[in-house]
Amino acid sequence: MDKLANLIISLKNGGNAGKASVMVPATKLSAEVAKVLFKAGYIASYAKKSREKGDVLELGVSYVDGKPRISDVKRVSKSSCRVYFGVQDIKLVKNGRGLLVLSTPKGILTGDEARTEHVGGEALFQIW
Numbered sequence: 001m002d003k004l005a006n007l008i009i010s011l012k013n014g015g016n017a018g019k020a021s022v023m024v025p026a027t028k029l030s031a032e033v034a035k036v037l038f039k040a041g042y043i044a045s046y047a048k049k050s051r052e053k054g055d056v057l058e059l060g061v062s063y064v065d066g067k068p069r070i071s072d073v074k075r076v077s078k079s080s081c082r083v084y085f086g087v088q089d090i091k092l093v094k095n096g097r098g099l100l101v102l103s104t105p106k107g108i109l110t111g112d113e114a115r116t117e118h119v120g121g122e123a124l125f126q127i128w
Helices: 003-016 028-040 111-117
Strands: 021-025 043-049 056-061 073-075 099-104 107-110 121-127
Touching: 003 021, 003 028, 003 056, 003 073, 003 121, 028 043, 028 056, 028 099, 028 107, 099 111, 107 111
Parallel strands: none
Antiparallel strands: 021 056, 043 056, 073 121, 099 107, 099 121
16 A cells, blocks of 8 residues: 555545544655655654554644645555656646645755755655
């Protein structure tokens, strides 16, 4: 199973269900993505917790005026079809109301950060 897709869909569904937080399996990639989403304001908090069956990330769902901050997500690069963007190919998501998350040589970055750092990479997902 795609753990990154599980993370972003869990956040979207948790917000639509009115939950305060969601739990997803912890990996290095999901922890880095959680940091980026927290900095951008798409999640309220994140914490790594130990469980008997393995570590999990507890992600706090962010709300704005009673509505979930995340309205939709789109997985761009999949295990069956990788999608790479050069720095000149990185465009705004939903006219600047969304966020593109990339895996670059400088780590997991948003589209704006990647343009500032002048690096391209694998487009992981879009969120708005």
